[in-house]
Amino acid sequence: MAFLAPPPGSEIPFADPRRVRALQKRARRNALTGVGSLLAFVAIIAVVLTHTPGWPVVQDTFFNAQQFTSTFPDLLSAFMLNVQIFITAEPLILILGLAVAMGRTLHAPIFLPIRVVCMVYVDVFRGVPTILVIFLLGFGVPALRLQGVPNGAVFWGTAALVLSYGAYVAEVFRAGIASVHPSQTMASRSLGLSAWQTNRYVVLPQAVRNVLPPLLNDFISLQKDTALVAVLGPVEVLRQAQIDSSSSFNYTPYVGAAIIFIALTIPMTRLADWVQTRSNRQRRQQAVN
Template identity: 45%
Template sequence: MAVFFLAPGGSSVRYFFFNPRQMWDSFVGNPAKGLSSVGIGLLTNIWMFLLCEVLVLIIGLLIASVRTSQSPVLLPFRLLATGFTDIFRGIPILLVIYMVGFGLPELGIGAISRQSIAVYGCVALTLTYSAYVAEVYRAGLNSVANGQLLAARSLGLTHAATMRRVVLPQAIRTVIPPLLNDFISLQKDTALVSTLGAIEATRAAQIYAATEFNYSGYVVAALLFLALTVPLTRFTDRLIARDRSRRLAGAS
């Protein structure tokens, strides 16, 4: 705080980054001057991460289920799933965004190559985050004691019913906090789609900065992201605390 007010460049930083009028202007935007609204841009971030989160939850679970399966028949799928997680956890997300965002349109295969930039961004984010979330799920599935599996099977439940009624409910309960953690980071990473040119909050702020020579739009975008991620962070903390107290109560 002291640095902010007393530093030699403090006043210019306050002018270029925290200028209330500029912050408001960048937030609402100005179509006449070709300025996109950072506020409206954020809506793009929101629908992107909502869509991605749903897809990631499903695809991640599928991959994890395949990877933890035992059946020899599924071996090729297991290898495929392992390859998928290795590749998409190993490539920097920015490169995945470039490859999908610039590659898929070039392929020229019908509808797949005629999507909006934001959609390509979602595909890239979903690929990368599915790989991460699959690992989270996998840890959860492996954390369920083998005795649970034996007990369910000895009751005559099929493998599928055992997964659905016994293993998954316990696994998902353990992985909710780390899962939410990944979602917080996914929410922020929607900003990377700006590199493809999608007009979301970060990109709108960038345009504002380039046009008006004022960076207050970036601060607005940062504050808006905080407004999204902080509640989710608090919620995650609460879940972890509740989980811990429940476990302690169970142990006593």
């Protein structure tokens, strides 16, 4: 033997070096095969695509390099408005969603109005398309010419997103509350904590942790839906792309806008995936105990 195994019962972990080498070799071979196969696949697709008769037209219409470089900076600066809408809306949605989810858990008779309002709100705003809410608020409210109420398209567009997404997020929180095992509530109540205290200290912290992955999903969706505010007129990225595109009859600006959205959502989806895996692992660990 070219190596020395430790005596049986030893504290130090031990693996046969020949086995380790063989496994490493196999792992290297697998990695090479995978990368090679992927490259070949991409090459074939590229060759087939670029040799199709219509390709030059497609390329000129959607992937025009000169169009891209001339419009992309404008798109980026217009995208700042999307970011602003998103950053304003997100915390408001969280607060609204949590408040509504909590409101639906209030079971004392005096709170019946709150429960009914929360229920109706969720039913209505989950049922109405977001873009319809944006039209209603963005065109409707300014038309009332109310004193002391802002009339801005961005303001009402953001408000519509908050109302629409608030209903979804409220349901996510509600599912989270339902996912906490009733025995936790029982244990808390048996210690003399009130229903409210039980919610605040025992149920909600666990609920929020359980729904973090779906919450992140809703926020990825919200990032994209900021583009819906374009229907009201403000020049955000989609609107900007539309302006650029209609002046040149070329669709490359739309592709540029799409690239900007993807650049933002891909990191978010990866974060969501990571949070999901981590919370699955934690739950498996808890299940063991």
